[in-house]
Amino acid sequence: MSVHNPDVKRITTHVIQELKSKGEKISALTAYDYSLARLVDAAGVEIILVGDSASNVMAGHETTLPITLDQMIYHATSVVRAVKRALVVVDLPFGSYQGNSSEALRSAIRIMKESGAHSVKMEGGLEVRESIIRVLSAGVPVMGHLGLTPQSIYKFGTYAVRAKEETEAQKLLEDAKMLxxxxxxxxxxxxxxxxxTQQVSQSLTIPTIGIGAGPDADGQILVLHDLLGINKEFKPRFLRRYADLHGVITQAIEHYVDDVKDREFPSKEEAY
Structure with a gap:
């Protein structure tokens, strides 16, 4: 049973900060469409991320790189229409901010104006500092993203755990403090x-949101379709499946096909 506070009419960045200050964990999930975003919002999640993981989940691409700014705005607009309570964060997609702070600002403003979202997320540390500053200077809230940054997957060459070595761990700590x-x-x-994760979370006053980063982050996020068990191929250690919708949905469709073939659907009662 969800225990979210019904008195909070709208989750804002200020509310998120207060949750960390009070030591209350923050729940976050992805959503990419109106119908599922309504359910996620009503269930009491504080943050809904319109992730560039839509590139994988919704479009079937191998990486997050192909999704465009226009496509992200489409998904974000669908989610914002559904949400009454949660804070909606939208990923700036690959190529829309990395090399040019003016381009970053244009991209962020388009997302905010055209979708009605509440904030954006940008991957990286020192290397994207100027772009983040430029976006923040326009009054757009920014969520950072460190560790495994999927938009840089071809640089890493692997989806393995990041920052296990001292040098990379130290850089992550410095990048987090800079953000x-x-x-x-x-x-x-x-x-x-x-x-x-514990070290970073204790050293920052802003909240950390973990995915595959252990229990000591201030909040947790998962991809909705992974949590619901719609995607059966993705099986990382950090994923807990809370449902098996792959089985439920497949069984329901097979039942429908059988009923159509056997002339059992529609029945006389289901006809006009």
Whole structure:
């Protein structure tokens, strides 16, 4: 049973900060369409991320790189229409901010104006500092993202755990502090050692949101379709499946096909 506070009419970046201050864990999930976003929002999740994981989940691409800004705005608009309570964060997609702070600002403004979302997420640390500052300077809240950053997958060459070595761990700590200092309201930590997550979370006043980063982040996020068991191929250690919708949906469709073939659907009662 969800225990979210019904008195909070709208989750804002300020509310997210208060949750960390009170030591209350933050729940976050992805959503990409109106129908499922309505369910996620009503269930009491604080943050809904319109992730560039839509590239994988909704479009079937191998990586997050192919999804465009226009496509992200389409998904974000669908989600925002559904949401009454949660804070909606939208990923800036690959190529829309990395090389040019002016381009980053244009991309973020398009997302905010055209979708009605509440904030954006940008991957990376020092290398994208100027782009993040430029977006923040326009009054757009920014969530950071460190550790395994899927938009850089071809640089890493693997989806393995990041920051296990001291040098990379130290850089992540410095990047996290920098993101806080320039004004990010939270930071996602993806696939890093649990001990490092604890260290980062304790050193920052802004919330950390973990995915495959252990129990000591201030909040947790999963991809909705993974949590629901719609996607059966993806089986990382950090994923807990809360349902087997792959089986339920497949069985329902097979039942429908059988009923049509056997002339059992529609019945006389289902006809006009």
């Amino acid at each position: 806080e200092d320039i004004g990010c309201f939270a930071v996602v930590l993806e696939k890093i050692p649990a001990a490092l």
